[in-house]
Amino acid sequence: MPRGNCRGQGWWHGKFQGCGYRLTAGREAILDILSKSEGHLSAEDIYMKVHPKYPNVGLTTIYRTLDVLSNLGMVSKLDFGDRRARYELAEGPKGAHHHHHLVCTDCNKVVDYTDFIDDEVELLRETEKGLGAKYNFKITNHIIQFYGLCNKCSAKK
Amino acid sequence: MPRGNCRGQGWWHGKFQGCGYRLTAGREAILDILSKSEGHLSAEDIYMKVHPKYPNVGLTTIYRTLDVLSNLGMVSKLDFGDRRARYELAEGPKGAHHHHHLVCTDCNKVVDYTDFIDDEVELLRETEKGLGAKYNFKITNHIIQFYGLCNKCSAKK
DNA sequence: TTGTTAATGGAAACCATTTTCATTAAGGAG
DNA sequence: CTCCTTAATGAAAATGGTTTCCATTAACAA
Numbered sequence: 283m284p285r286g287n288c289r290g291q292g293w294w295h296g297k298f299q300g301c302g303y304r305l306t307a308g309r310e311a312i313l314d315i316l317s318k319s320e321g322h323l324s325a326e327d328i329y330m331k332v333h334p335k336y337p338n339v340g341l342t343t344i345y346r347t348l349d350v351l352s353n354l355g356m357v358s359k360l361d362f363g364d365r366r367a368r369y370e371l372a373e374g375p376k377g378a379h380h381h382h383h384l385v386c387t388d389c390n391k392v393v394d395y396t397d398f399i400d401d402e403v404e405l406l407r408e409t410e411k412g413l414g415a416k417y418n419f420k421i422t423n424h425i426i427q428f429y430g431l432c433n434k435c436s437a438k439k
Numbered sequence: 440m441p442r443g444n445c446r447g448q449g450w451w452h453g454k455f456q457g458c459g460y461r462l463t464a465g466r467e468a469i470l471d472i473l474s475k476s477e478g479h480l481s482a483e484d485i486y487m488k489v490h491p492k493y494p495n496v497g498l499t500t501i502y503r504t505l506d507v508l509s510n511l512g513m514v515s516k517l518d519f520g521d522r523r524a525r526y527e528l529a530e531g532p533k534g535a536h537h538h539h540h541l542v543c544t545d546c547n548k549v550v551d552y553t554d555f556i557d558d559e560v561e562l563l564r565e566t567e568k569g570l571g572a573k574y575n576f577k578i579t580n581h582i583i584q585f586y587g588l589c590n591k592c593s594a595k596k
Numbered sequence: 597t598t599g600t601t602a603a604t605g606g607a608a609a610c611c612a613t614t615t616t617c618a619t620t621a622a623g624g625a626g
Numbered sequence: 627c628t629c630c631t632t633a634a635t636g637a638a639a640a641t642g643g644t645t646t647c648c649a650t651t652a653a654c655a656a
Contacts, residue, residue, distance in 0.1 A: 456623090461621085461622045461623070462622075462623090463621085463622075481612090482612080482613080483612085498613095499613095499614085499615095502612095502613065502614080503614095522611080522612070523611090523612060523613090524612085524613085
C-alpha cells in the first residue's frame with residue numbers, strides 16, 4: 283500500500299485501492315457530488331449536497347475525504363480570500379477544463395477563465411521544469427489567480 | 440479623502456494622508472519592521488518584533504494595519520497553506536525584488552524565486568489586460584505559486 | 597467468516613482573525 | 627496653540643472554519 287506519492291494516472295476506484303485507501307460510501311458520495319457540481323464548493327456546501335442522500339455522512343468525513351483527495355491530486359483546494367477553502371475536481375494540465383480564477387476582492391465573485399491558458403500552460407511547464415531542477419523540488423501543482431474589482435464593485439466606488 | 444482606489448504611486452507618508460488615513464506610531468512601527476525584515480511574516484511574527492519597541496501596540500492593530508496596507512497595495516498578503524496569513528512588503532511589478540513562491544506541501548518551506556520572472560511578468564501583463572477587458576475587471580494584483588515537495592521531504596518518503 | 601486496522605461521526609477543542617466598545621489622539625479648522 | 631470631529635486603538639470577548647479525540651463501525655485481505 284504505497285501511501286505516499288499516488289498522484290499519477292488512473293481513475294479513482296483503482297487509485298484508491300492501489301494507494302491503500304478504502305472505498306467507502308462517504309467517499310463515493312463526495313466524488314459523486316463533486317463531479318456533478320459546477321463551481322467552487324466549500325466543505326459545507328458539499329456537506330449540504332451530500333446530506334440528503336447520505337444523512338449519515340458527517341462534516342468531519344467531508345473534510346477528511348477532501349484532504350485525501352487533495353493529496354491524491356484528484357481535487358484542488360482553492361483559496362479565494364474569504365476565509366473558507368473551496369474545492370473542485372482537478373483535471374490534468376492538458377484536460378479539457380483547465381482554467382484559472384479571477385477574483386473580485388470586494389464581493390468575492392469568481393470568474394473561471396480559460397483565455398491565454400495555452401500560453402500560460404506552456405510557460406508554467408517550462409518554469410516548473412526549471413524550478414524543479416534548480417531548487418530540487420518535485421513540483422506537483424501550481425496556482426495562478428488574478429485579483430481585482432468586478433465591474434459592479436468598481437462602479438460602487 | 441478618497442478612501443477608495445489609492446493604489447497608485449507615492450510613498451507612504453503621502454499615500455496615507457492623501458487617502459485620508461492617519462499616520463500613527465503603530466503604523467510607522469509596522470512599516471518599519473516590514474521594511475527591515477526579510478521573508479514572510481505572520482501577524483504574530485510582526486507583533487513580536489514590534490512589541491519590544493512599542494509595547495503598547497496590540498495585535499488587533501497589527502491586523503487592522505496590515506489590512507489597510509494590503510488595500511493600499513503596499514503589502515502583499517500571502518497564503519502558504521498553513522492556516523495563517525503571511526505578509527510582505529509589495530513592490531511594483533517591475534521592482535527589483537519582484538518574485539514568486541515555491542512551497543513545500545509537506546514542511547511548508549518557502550523558496551522565493553525570480554527565475555523566469557521576466558517571461559512571467561510579460562505574459563501576466565498581457566493576460567491581465569485581456570482578462571480585464573473581457574470580463575470588465577479592474578485587475579490590481581495576481582498570485583503565482585508552485586507547490587511540491589522539497590528535496591528533504593521527498594527523500595523522507 | 598474472521599481479524600486487522602482504516603474510516604467514521606459527534607462533540608469538544610483549536611486558534612487565527614474579527615468584533616465590540618469605551619478610550620485616545622491625529623490633524624484640520626479657527 | 628487650542629478645540630473638535632472622528633479615525634485609530636487596545637483589551638477582552640466572540641466568531642467560525644477546521645481539527646482533534648475517542649469510542650464505534652466497517653473494508654477488505656487472508
